[in-house]
Amino acid sequence: MNVLGLSGSPRLGGNTEQLLYEVMRGAKNRGAETRIIEVAELDISGCTHCDYCRRTGECKINDDMRLVYEALHWADRIVVASPLHFMSVTSQLKAAIDRCQCLWVKKYEMKLPPLEPAKPRKGLFISVGGRRVPNLFDPARVTVKALFTVLDIEYAGELLFTGVDEAGAITSVTGALKQAFEAGEKLVE
Numbered sequence: 420m421n422v423l424g425l426s427g428s429p430r431l432g433g434n435t436e437q438l439l440y441e442v443m444r445g446a447k448n449r450g451a452e453t454r455i456i457e458v459a460e461l462d463i464s465g466c467t468h469c470d471y472c473r474r475t476g477e478c479k480i481n482d483d484m485r486l487v488y489e490a491l492h493w494a495d496r497i498v499v500a501s502p503l504h505f506m507s508v509t510s511q512l513k514a515a516i517d518r519c520q521c522l523w524v525k526k527y528e529m530k531l532p533p534l535e536p537a538k539p540r541k542g543l544f545i546s547v548g549g550r551r552v553p554n555l556f557d558p559a560r561v562t563v564k565a566l567f568t569v570l571d572i573e574y575a576g577e578l579l580f581t582g583v584d585e586a587g588a589i590t591s592v593t594g595a596l597k598q599a600f601e602a603g604e605k606l607v608e
């Protein structure tokens with residue numbers, strides 16, 4: 420079982436990444452092969468809406484997004500990890516999500532599987548936010564769910580923590596890293 424972690428935070432080793440590492444450790448503990456892509460470290464430009472993909476099913480922009488496409492095809496489980504930035508996923512991750520428009524075209528216009536081989540894929544959403552208010556993750560969740568729907572990935576769960584702001588603050592949230600480890604184990608069962 421192949422597990423891909425897409426890390427959206429520009430703060431390497433920050434709160435969401437620490438949770439992601441634990442999820443991956445849990446998945447590995449159950450025999451999975453894991454790979455993390457730090458999206459903010461890559462050169463991924465936004466979708467230009469050139470409509471090239473509507474004719475070909477492929478994106479014309481030649482940048483690091485090809486690594487993400489390749490990994491999405493490879494993965495059986497996809498973990499999207501992003502802190503909240505202005506109530507959504509980070510702009511770096513959003514650029515990568517928007518570049519999945521060619522996969523939207525494949526699925527809805529070309530009637531092809533968005534990812535090949537087509538297989539039962541499951542996804543997990545990890546996020547943290549500095550604020551402590553109800554429904555904090557609703558807007559980001561909508562975006563991640565939209566991505567998963569387009570890519571035929573079942574939304575299998577989420578790990579969301581409010582009130583987590585300073586780098587490393589997640590380590591002070593009782594049980595958070597343990598929950599993440601267990602979520603990783605469960606994801607690949």
Ligand SMILES: Cc1cc2nc3c(=O)[nH]c(=O)nc-3n(C[C@H](O)[C@H](O)[C@H](O)COP(=O)(O)O)c2cc1C
Nearest residue numbers: 428430433434435502504505506548549550583584
């Ligand atoms: C540009 C920016 C925007 C942010 N917007 C929000 C927000 O809308 N809501 C919130 O709760 N926290 C917000 N935060 C706080 C981060 O979500 C928080 O610091 C988080 O712990 C960072 O996680 P990381 O260490 O994984 O990068 C924002 C931080 C930055 C830098």
